[in-house]
Amino acid sequence: MSVLIDGLQYANWSEKIFRQMRMGGVDAVHVTIAYHETFRETVLQIERWNRWFERYPDLIFQGRTAADVTLAQATGRTAIFFGAQNPSCMEDDIGLIEILHTLGLRFMQLTYNNQSLLASGCYEADDTGLTRMGREVVAEMNRVGLVVDMSHSGERSTLEAIEHSTRPIAITHANPASWHGALRNKSDVVLKALGETGGMMGFSVYPHHLKGGSACSLQDFCDMVARTADLVGIGHVGIGTDLCQDQPDSIVEWMRTGRWTKRIDYGEGSAATPGFPDMPGWFADNRDFGTLRAGLRAAGMTDADADAVMGGNWLRFFETSFGAAREWGDTTAHAAQ
């Protein structure tokens, strides 16, 4: 039975959205719980999720392992997997990696556009790759089963993360730069290296990542997915919509500026269009995954390949990514006894 997994969302969560997930048949979602939040602030976000889990147990529950995706499907609910888009949540303390993993964090980006303690973001003029701490933290993430996500990182940093990580990494939400030359999109060199090492690429429908922006057609998007699958490998691509449903524009400002500047930074936007862009007409919310799948079939994908892209590949990646390294016999990633 096929599964439906979205590799990234950051919505203004509500019962309405949780119900739309059910209507759309979404079995699992990787949700962003923190951008620039400190550890304590990230814990407050987990506390918010705990309230939602307690309040809507018939719709959602916290996902921790791949088996939770199957459980979600079997019980008609959506498994929610936590992720952070920046390492602010681990502050300057490598010991927080295991703590955050215990609390359920399953993905962490090493950077969000800017230089971090770990690596360089895609908006920095100079990308100096993994830092000394970055290499230590990647090894610790490998050990505990926290996926390295390089969606907002620079080219060199991303390539170094792929090389240094002993376990496959992810780019949860981006598109090929060869299709749409945004700083956030990825070069064919990165995409190829990602696929060759067993990593996962999640295609984004966030307009700033789309050729033609909000006007991008479903066919154009799905043709790109099919072409990129040939480059990365059909077993290593999935969806990561980057859906930011119902968020006020104050949130995109927080995402872009956090507390690192007192000025406005428009990021992928501009002074003329500072807010969230309009979503493409064919993907407004979680009820539109069926449309997306139909688009993949129309782009020439087989049923099996469309299933793989819509969730099968993420599920296989979840199966080998979230447990401690020793559970997977990956002794290289495990600290010496």
Place this chain on the structure above:
Amino acid sequence: MSVLIDGLQYANWSEKIFRQMRMGGVDAVHVTIAYHETFRETVLQIERWNRWFERYPDLIFQGRTAADVTLAQATGRTAIFFGAQNPSCMEDDIGLIEILHTLGLRFMQLTYNNQSLLASGCYEADDTGLTRMGREVVAEMNRVGLVVDMSHSGERSTLEAIEHSTRPIAITHANPASWHGALRNKSDVVLKALGETGGMMGFSVYPHHLKGGSACSLQDFCDMVARTADLVGIGHVGIGTDLCQDQPDSIVEWMRTGRWTKRIDYGEGSAATPGFPDMPGWFADNRDFGTLRAGLRAAGMTDADADAVMGGNWLRFFETSFGAAREWGDTTAHAAQ
């Protein structure tokens, strides 16, 4: 097969002590990870434990469920269960109860000698019982499976916790006040109410809780255990040594004064004897549990009863105390859906 469980220790942990636990055949220990520490400081203590778990996987591992005690026994290791002796770790945020439980906290005292946000300590002149927040927090602890521990609480607070809690509570380390009239020891009224509600009493060998202090004889101690078992119920008593092995005296000062005073408070000690008291000759470290068990037999206990006191009772208590309330069909403790 009988198990050996200690209901409380706060040692200056080291490989030496972990090896002594193995020599003593200790299957599980409830260890104190925090007194006056804030949430972030408590997390730092968990990080320390994570390092020990990583470094000594053949000796110790983190215990989360009763099944981990069995696993420890089967693999020749000691399962370490976390607890806090004061609610400082949850600060003023009820949401941290579930977070701390997810991180493995299994016991939390509502007070440590002083008034807390939740209840009154045994050293306060007026014991006003559970506070408004205290009642909310006990319900939340019941819901997630975090055991209410009233070892350092006042009489009224303890009785109100027993009454208000929908799940059995614990007094992990104390003795009967009728045997030795320390403020920290418990009245027969408390002990009886504890046993009648399925709670657990852990007997302490910390000299300030012993009749005659460090000079207390093994026989006197074991006779007291046997007598108290008749009062509380043989199924509701265990050991909670309060062993503070290898700790420097600066630690007993931190335990007593935290950051609540700038002056010295001697607690159970005095200006003449400010440090840790000498342990009784018959219990110096984890290798002495066999001596203790022999003492219980000499005091007239059957083999079966001695096994129950040395660990069997704690194991049964662990089995029904650490999971979410709904797992135990205790719908009263679970928030309405």
